[in-house]
Amino acid sequence: MLTQLKENIVYPEPKKQNIIIEVNELNVYYKNNHAVKNVSLPIRERSITALIGPSGCGKSTFLRTINRMNDLIPGAKCQGEIMYDGINLLDKKIDVVALRKEIGMVFQKPNPFPKSIYENIAMPLKFAGIRGKKRLNDIVEESLYQAALLDEVKDRLSQSALSLSGGQQQRLCIARALALKPKVLLLDEPTSALDPVSSAKIEDLLLSLKKQVSLAVVTHNMQQAARIADQTAFFYEGEVVEYNDTSIMFTKPVYKKTEDYINGRFG
């Protein structure tokens, strides 16, 4: 597999974690727009992969392709290979509904349903076939605990989720995704709509979640990538310019463009 990857990707040595999702030569088109160009990238197990780059560089599109959210956009076309658990996720026989339960997603803007806090987490569980009040309660509580939200909301689970603050709403969205016990969690700029204090809480949360799930985070914020990510990929105009261990990437970037971006010279 390694030979297929583009040569400008320098592999961190030694590899600490196994690869859980391996993307090979992925191309995504929106009608006339070639949004993702020949991207090959691994996502490692139990670690955080940050995707950075200027806006419109294809990193969000790339993220949405992994759990097939791009299917919803008319005119979107994907080519290539996203290997996960021995199968190509772009195959048409893939059950996208089952796939999205295993590879969860959290969006830029917190988007809880206009229902109670409890229902926000319990409803997807019910549709996933989990029955029994006791079991549901346990999972809701556990995922709220994992999302570091339990203490703040345990007395008002029946209140509307929209009464929570923005940061709490985002943690609820993460809890909601965690309740389905995903293997991978994709986060699309999860803190960009939040204030610094709430952002810091989400960052802590992501670091603690690393023990159970693999995370891929799109972020605009370079410091955030440096703080939380194990590996970082730099996207530019639909291509991956550089992929490396975060520590190496932010101290000794191989490419000039990466260095310029990290130092804030453009983007």
Added chain:
Amino acid sequence: MIVKNGESSLDHKTVNRRLIKENVSYRTFLSRNSENRGKILIFICASLIMAATMSITLFLTLQGIRSFTVDGLNPIKFLTGIHWNPESHQHASYGALPFIFGSFTVTILAALIAAPIGIGSALFMTEIAKTWGQKMLQPVIEILVGIPSVVYGLIGLSVIVPFIRSQFGGLGFGMLAAAIVVGIMILPTVASLAADAIKSVPDEWRQASYALGATKWQTIYKVVIPAALPSLLTAVVLGMARAFGEALAVQMVIGNAKVLPHSLIEPAATLTTMITLSMGHTTDGSVLNDALWSLGLILLIMTYIFIILIRFLSKRGRLS
């Protein structure tokens, strides 16, 4: 192993099947909450709506042309004849021109009443008193839209008809009374659509005009109205479509004389009032009954013409 969209290279025997779609079977339809069941229900309902529309058009057309195909009435004579005399045994004549004329006159007069007042109110809401004008007139429009047409007819009968009688003499019943009643009836429709049209004119254009030293009226007259003109016309045409099809309110005040009137304050009739009055008293399959269905067909055709006109206007509105 590069896979394009829409192809599959998966072999069911070898790879894990957790994420592979099952074959669609009848079970997925029977199970509660099934994706397919919901989808099928939705599509059935949608096709029912389409079937209803098609069958209305089809049935009314078939029934409407019976008077020409079965009873042998001459379509040209039907449309241009001015005598409607179905009772006469020897010289029964079916000339629908008085009713067609009545419908068109009432509709146009109603539009002449409703358009200026409606557009004026819309301008008041959007240009003159943006905040409180909107707050005051929006509920007024909504309530007026909701008032049933028979109530308008009743008011016409007890206020407008006596008023015309005292001012112009005669009975008071006639196309003028009908036009006033229908004009008031379509006023809220015209006003609210016109307000929407004016609101969609970009604010930058107004500011550009003010910056050039134009007064409010000059801005409205030279910038806002020309920019919104196609949509304003759409609003008026929609109101006219409603006026053309109104039956009971018109019937109550028009006087119901089956002749071409000589003035606006003489009793007259329209297509809808003729249908309203006579349909219940005719027997199925009689020539008169079929002739009434033909009047209905004219109404239906006019509805389609109004729709085409509105489509044409709204296309123009988008281009400009």
Added chain:
Amino acid sequence: MNSNKANRMSIFLITCCAVLMAGILLGLVGYILYQGFSHISLRFLTSDASAFLAGGGIKNQLWNSFYILFITMLFTVPLGIAGGIYMAEYAKPNKLTGFMRSCLEVLSSLPSIIVGMFGMLVFVNFFHWEYSILSGALALTVFNLPVIVRVCEDALRSVPQDQRLSGLALGLTKWHTIKKVLLPAAFPGILTGLILSAGRVFGESAALLFTAGLSTPNLDFTNWNPLAPNSPLNVFRSAETLSVHIWAVNADSIIPDAKQVAYGAAAVLVLCILLFNVSARCLGRLVERKMTGK
């Protein structure tokens, strides 16, 4: 100076238009209520209409109006919501969708008397349901359907896109997302639209003339067996509604107090419709507030 004068003049005229419209509403509602109020009494609301004597009531008409409204909503709500879901969520931009949109446009611009004639042709004559509540309700369904479809489509479209995405990203199927996420989120809008359209149905008359008829059999309000011919619940009996009654007493009735009965009935009708209007707004806002927890 001249342009200033024209400016002031035109603003004055525009203001006059607005005042005129507000005046029309006040005059209209005020006149009807003023004329009708003196005639509304418990006896008027609870006694039978009279064929030729003075002092008839509107009990049966009032009941018929609400009953036909109920039956109509029974047909329209599921059909209309399904149509709205189709237009907002399933319709792809193709010929079929364009055709569906044209159909809705035609349905919504058909004059109600045409709808009544269609109802007479199909329900009354072809299916032999005669002048009946069922025929009337089905005609009103045709009349009301495009409104509900539109209301539901608009309400669904105004649900933010990220609600759709979050449902799907959690592994819900499209149908589940619609049923459990989008419809509840659109509920306040749909509810408001439904009640407003109910007001429209309640006041409709022309479509009922040839479908529900101009008469009501002697109703026995103690007989609730829906199959009995004199039961208020029977859907196969003819039924004159309140608004048809207003028209009928003016058009061809010989009762001496026709004017008073018409005013009284019109006042009741207008009050009901104002009630629909107010409750639509209040209920919509209440539900919305409850949902957002604010």
